[in-house]
Amino acid sequence: DIVMTQTPLSLSVTPGQPASISCKSSQSLLHSDGKTYLYWYLQKPGQPPQLLIYEVSNRFSGVPDRFSGSGSGTDFTLKISRVEAEDVGVYYCMQIIELPPTFGQGTKLEIK
Amino acid sequence: QVQLVQSGAEVKKPGASVKVSCKASGYTFTNYGMHWVRQAPGQRLEWMGWINTGNGNTKYSQKFQGRVTITRDTSASTAYMELSSLRSEDTAVYYCARGRAMDVWGQGTTVTVSS
Numbered sequence: 039d040i041v042m043t044q045t046p047l048s049l050s051v052t053p054g055q056p057a058s059i060s061c062k063s064s065q066s067l068l069h070s071d072g073k074t075y076l077y078w079y080l081q082k083p084g085q086p087p088q089l090l091i092y093e094v095s096n097r098f099s100g101v102p103d104r105f106s107g108s109g110s111g112t113d114f115t116l117k118i119s120r121v122e123a124e125d126v127g128v129y130y131c132m133q134i135i136e137l138p139p140t141f142g143q144g145t146k147l148e149i150k
Numbered sequence: 151q152v153q154l155v156q157s158g159a160e161v162k163k164p165g166a167s168v169k170v171s172c173k174a175s176g177y178t179f180t181n182y183g184m185h186w187v188r189q190a191p192g193q194r195l196e197w198m199g200w201i202n203t204g205n206g207n208t209k210y211s212q213k214f215q216g217r218v219t220i221t222r223d224t225s226a227s228t229a230y231m232e233l234s235s236l237r238s239e240d241t242a243v244y245y246c247a248r249g250r251a252m253d254v255w256g257q258g259t260t261v262t263v264s265s
Contacts, residue, residue: 077252086247087195089251130194134250139185139197141194141195143194144195
């Protein structure tokens with residue numbers, strides 16, 4: 039199975055400041071179809087995960103433009119340009135280039 | 151709007167089975183596959199399996215092979231996940247999630263396994 043490793047596991051950010059989360063995969067997520075199957079989710083307290091970013095850098099419908107994704111191959115980053123109070127929760131990266139889909143261990147974002 | 155509504159919380163004894171339902175609305179059910187993902191307390195999300203809602207084909211995680219069965223009823227736009235031979239380590243929140251991108255999730259079903 040592909041192993042997904044996130045860093046850091048937690049971060050505390052002042053509102054209005056940026057935040058960045060790294061996700062590394064144990065093998066390349068670039069498919070022969072040219073797409074890279076790396077996704078980002080946010081799980082707010084007491085809620086199911088919600089899709090933020092698909093295929094590395096595409097914001098899902100309704101996701102604020104302060105969220106951005108980048109990367110290629112095995113190294114990926116989620117950035118929040120200006121953290122807001124509503125961004126608290128646990129962020130997960132996920133790969134689905136092959137079965138089984140696997141998730142990172144999660145990064146917990148707190149507000150200072 | 152597009153939504154997935156899951157069945158309610160369950161409490162089961164070790165060795166029993168549980169069947170969780172996931173009713174889809176707001177889109178054509180057979181146009182998207184359905185994943186099942188679970189989250190044990192304090193653990194990361196864990197994929198259990200997937201069903202092609204169009205033809206019923208399934209794929210399962212090796213970890214759950216032999217214990218999990220995913221089915222669907224297209225007339226009811228509902229997917230089901232049954233887990234057998236329950237043990238305490240199966241205590242978790244179980245989610246259904248739509249399509250490759252898992253772009254829509256059910257609200258989760260808490261399954262507690264306790265004697």
